Amino acid sequence: MNIELEKQFQELQERVKKLEIGTKDQLSMVVFSGDLDKILAALIIATGAAAYDMKVKLFFTFWGITALRDPKKKGKGKNLIEEMFGMMLPKGAGKVKLSKMNMGGMGTAMIKGIMKKHKVASLKEMLKTAGEIGVEINICEMSMNLMGFKKEEMIDYPGVTICGVATFLSDAQESKIQLFI
Amino acid sequence: MTTEELRNLKPNTIVDARGTACPGPLLAAKKGIGEINSGEIMEIYSSDEGTKNDIPKWCQKMTHEFLGIVEEDSYSRLFLKKA
Numbered sequence: 594m595n596i597e598l599e600k601q602f603q604e605l606q607e608r609v610k611k612l613e614i615g616t617k618d619q620l621s622m623v624v625f626s627g628d629l630d631k632i633l634a635a636l637i638i639a640t641g642a643a644a645y646d647m648k649v650k651l652f653f654t655f656w657g658i659t660a661l662r663d664p665k666k667k668g669k670g671k672n673l674i675e676e677m678f679g680m681m682l683p684k685g686a687g688k689v690k691l692s693k694m695n696m697g698g699m700g701t702a703m704i705k706g707i708m709k710k711h712k713v714a715s716l717k718e719m720l721k722t723a724g725e726i727g728v729e730i731n732i733c734e735m736s737m738n739l740m741g742f743k744k745e746e747m748i749d750y751p752g753v754t755i756c757g758v759a760t761f762l763s764d765a766q767e768s769k770i771q772l773f774i
Numbered sequence: 775m776t777t778e779e780l781r782n783l784k785p786n787t788i789v790d791a792r793g794t795a796c797p798g799p800l801l802a803a804k805k806g807i808g809e810i811n812s813g814e815i816m817e818i819y820s821s822d823e824g825t826k827n828d829i830p831k832w833c834q835k836m837t838h839e840f841l842g843i844v845e846e847d848s849y850s851r852l853f854l855k856k857a
Contacts, residue, residue: 637796637797640797640801641796641797641800641801643804644797644800644801644803644804644832645832645835645836646804646836711795712793712794712795712798713795713796714794714795714798722801726801726804
């Protein structure tokens with residue numbers, strides 16, 4: 594009888610452990626888009642969640658990474674194609690464009706003016722706030738390689754890490770909220 | 775709490791988030807709450823309409839007690855007690 598009970602108890606303990614994994618007060622977000630509006634939304638949600646005392650982990654991949662480039666820095670040892678990619682893609686959060694109504698840059702310039710008028714923080718300011726409030730940023734290594742981005746040309750962000758899909762998956766698995774933007 | 779009672783409250787800290795848009799007031803509240811002790815009162819100034827819905831929700835989640843809102847001409851004053 595006792596052995597039977599002990600077995601049941603162990604089984605229950607294991608089940609509780611499994612359940613607890615998915616209940617962390619944590620937000621995992623893939624930031625895939627390289628558009629001003631979408632990244633702004635991502636950062637507002639991220640900093641908002643941090644204000645809710647949630648642990649926030651952003652996984653920047655593909656076009657999203659362009660917002661993390663530092664225009665003052667330069668990556669070393671790039672081949673011709675990588676150099677071209679670097680030249681053609683936006684150099685940092687100040688250069689990303691609207692996903693709609695860009696109109697050759699006019700729309701983006703206009704929305705930036707409107708954002709200022711409505712006291713909405715710029716992407717750069719949002720990134721700074723995110724860093725201060727403890728939002729974690731992970732960058733997808735594969736995307737960096739594809740586009741020829743180097744770690745040394747990324748902005749100075751506290752604790753920024755280069756990683757792979759496994760990091761995102763293990764973070765996402767234990768998060769209450771998972772988003773893809 | 776009635777408006778009169780709220781007006782007579784003596785907050786332990788006042789956070790002025792006027793002129794910031796979402797999520798500015800929320801971030802300001804998060805920063806301010808770290809500077810007071812449990813049971814103390816914080817007042818938030820905000821000119822952002824959404825804050826009036828956001829801060830009560832935030833309080834609920836963080837288990838702070840939301841005390842109420844006083845409307846001024848161009849902004850709102852939100853009161854809460856830290857859990």
